[in-house]
Amino acid sequence: MTYISAQPELSTTWDDICFPVEPLLLSDLLPDYDIIATDRQKLIVGQLPGGRKTLFGIQSADYTIIPNRAIQEVVDELIPDYQLLIKHTNTGEFSISIILPTSVSVGNEQLQRSLTITNSYNGKTPFGIQGQSLTALLDPLTHLGSSVYRNVCQNGLLGWADSFTDLPAYQTWLGQWAKGPQKTPATRTPSAPTRPQRSTADIRKLHQSAITIPRFQQQLHTLLLEHLTTGSTLTATVYDHFQQTNMAGTHENVLRHLPLPVQLIKQARERLRLEERLLNSTPSCWLLYNAVNYALFTARSSLTLNDRYRLDERVFHHLAAQAYA
Known part of the structure; x- marks a missing residue:
């Protein structure tokens, strides 16, 4: 369609x-x-x-809609103090940021921890938490992701490096990724808390094409609790490195070679210039990544929200490969 x-x-x-x-x-x-x-x-x-x-x-006949109200009920029950920022489209796609009171430092900036929940009524953006699908999250070997909220541009940033065991493992993977896109691993890091075991039958029953809303809410409650207990993340370490990577004189060339449509690159360039003025800062890998994220999630496009997240992930790894080269 x-x-x-x-x-x-x-x-x-x-x-x-x-x-x-x-x-x-x-x-x-x-x-x-x-x-x-x-x-x-x-x-x-x-x-x-x-x-x-x-x-x-x-x-299909057995497809189950997950109403946003069902998500809200679980969030309100579990998290008494949060801010809400939703990005949604008239085509029935939703990116819901649950902004938490706790913060994380990236250089001189304070970012707020968040939970990013995606959902859709058109089936184009599957339900997910922190960029991971429901089926993947129910696998106890899947390492939970993270997200943070950056107020200066209202960006919700997903933890695209969180599935790696440590920075050397991520850098090794980046070396392979630079030769051609590679699938990110889903293994749990040694420091990650042990997650509850679920049988294969349980996972199969909770696929979105065969799920009841009460059972979904029960599992969502458990999954959100697990995400709320996650500590420091590898992605935050990468963000720190991004901020320390000066791109004055090179950012134009980097922008031109990003895996993005030309119009989005143009909008990212404009956003980068604005943030340079707002923050009185020179171009850095951190500002460039945020400019791209801003363009992706504010531009009019035929891209679905899921498409935009996949492009955001590619750009993150693309910039990381250059920053750690």
Whole structure:
């Protein structure tokens, strides 16, 4: 299905994304027809505030919608003190940042720890926490990720290096990645807390195509608790190195070779210049990465939110490979 271009909108209230949404079976709407396309039998329809009913997507008959309200209920029960920043599109995709009171230092900046939850009603951006899918998170060998919130540009930054055991392991992987994209490992680091064991059957039952909302909320509660207990991360170490990597005189060449569409590179360049003035700073790898992240999640594009996160991850590793070269 081809999607119209969309520009992520900002919101600070759950009500903007917790509108009614329901599945409608094609067989109920078209009782006189035989539905041959068995993989497309359920319409996902939402009623946006003040708008018409919107058809977000067509899914298989056993596909389960995860309502944003179900996510809110678990977050509110578990985290009494948080700020909310949501990036959402009119195509039914959501990136929900739960900004926590605790902070982490990156150079001279104070960033706030956060939980980044993704969800969608069009099926294009799967449910995930800190950039990891539900199925991956339920595997006890998966190392939990992290995210931080940077207020100066309202960026939510995911911990793309967190799955590595240590910095030397990440640098070794970067050497291979520079020769061609490599899959990031999902192994737990030695210092990571032991996660609860789940059977293969449990993981299979909790796949989004076969899940009940009460069971989803139960597991979401457990997963969020695990994420709230994570300590220092490898990605924060990489951020420190980014900030120490001066790119004056080289940033234009680096920008031109990033794995991004030309228009996004142009917008990242404009954002970089603005932050240089705002912070009275010379270009650094840190400012460049944040400029790209800002462009990715504010630009009008046909890219889904999931596409934008995948590009953000590629840019992070691309810059890390150069910073540690």
